[in-house]
Amino acid sequence: MNKLVFDIGATNIKFAVMTPEGDIVKRYSTPTPHDTLEHYLEALCVLAEPEKAGVDGVAVSTNGRMYPDGDTYRAYTSDFLIGVNLREALESRLHLPVTVENDGLAAALGEWWKGAGRGTKNMLGVVLGSGMGSGLILDGKPYRGSKRNAAMAFGLLSVAEPEKENYLASGISTAFPLVLYKVAAAKGLDPRTVTGPQVFEWAEAGDPVAAALLEQYYRSVAIPIFSSALLLDLDCIVLTGGLAAQKSLIEGVQRNLKSIAARALTVEGIDISALGITIDYQDFNVRLRAGELNLDANLYGALYHLQTGC
Incomplete structure (x- = not known):
């Protein structure tokens, strides 16, 4: 039977009726x-109720995490959801089985099941949109960790200046609205009028401000990806989400991954081979893939989670 699938984002709720095959x-x-819990739940039910005929389950992908009990939600963007058992709240209204999955892991599952990660056993899916999320597949299964908090890209270190005791989390350095704000400020524009596609177009046309700020963004994305790939010895990293559809983004992150390997493994003024250290740079290649599902990755991952329980 068909399934009802939600991808609840900070801006929009995407909803689909999907077959078991996807x-x-x-x-x-x-x-x-974003005003009240009742309005939030009502918006979901208004979409779902007309489509319930011939359906036997509801899958949800949303930002935030579940507490270790697997049911109680803690949100990042809506305070009224903190402590809410979202699964039970929806089941009591829709009278259908419901599963809830973090959007980062859902996107990774989607790309692994139906997208660029097909055929891999060990994969990190990195979702690039307003912020950066991620999900981890290890030995052919989603890995959540002891606190259901594995692959929390939001908190990974992205930029560090130890001499200033300044450590910046990737959730801050990869917040794409900050890029838009900085571009607008440099050009004397209203930030509300500057869009992501515009910034990419300006950079590709040679605009120095847009190009420089996007390069900073690429580097901030590349740093936690580089560390994760080496720590876990992954088959590949898949970049998915709305921004990953930009070809120049994939190229920019790949360029910075190569730069990090070259710069991080050298010491200025010292020939490390004289210290008896030999480096095989092939060990530091990060296999990066462009997502195939991008904006639909969360829908596919939520559906997979509903059907398999994984």
Whole structure:
């Protein structure tokens, strides 16, 4: 039977009726309410109720994490969701089984099941949109960790200046709205009028401000990716999400990954081979892939989680 699948983002709720094989039969979208829990749940039910005939389950992908009990939610963008058992709240209204999955892991599962990660056993999916999320597949299974908090890209170190005791989390350095704000400020524009596609177009046309700020962004994305790939010896890293559809983004992150390897493994003024250290740079190659599902990755991952329980 078909399934109802939600991808709840900070801005919009994406909703689809999907077959068990992953075909999207219908899709809708509505703005995400941020005022009250009742309005939030009502928005989900308004989408779901007309499509319940011939459906036997509901899958949800959303930002935030579940507490270790696997049910109770802690949100990043809506305070009224903190402590809410989102699964039970939806089941009591829709009278269907519901599963809830973090959006980073859902996107990784989607790309692993139906996208660029097919055929791999060990994969990190990195989701690039307004912020950076991620999900980890180890030995052919999603890995959540003891606190269901594995692969929390939001908190990974991205930029560090130890001499200033300044450590910056990737969730801050990869917040794409900051790029838009900085570009707008440098050009004397209203930040609300500057869009992501515009910034990429300006950079590709040779605009020095847009190009420099995007390069900083690419580097901030590349640093936690480089460390994760080496720590876990992954088959590949898949970049997915809305921004990953930009070809120049994949190229920019790849360029910075190579630069990090070259710079991090050398000491200025010292020939480390004289210290008896030999480096095989092939060990530091990060296998990066462009996502194939991008904006739909979360829908596929939520569906996979509903059907398999993994």
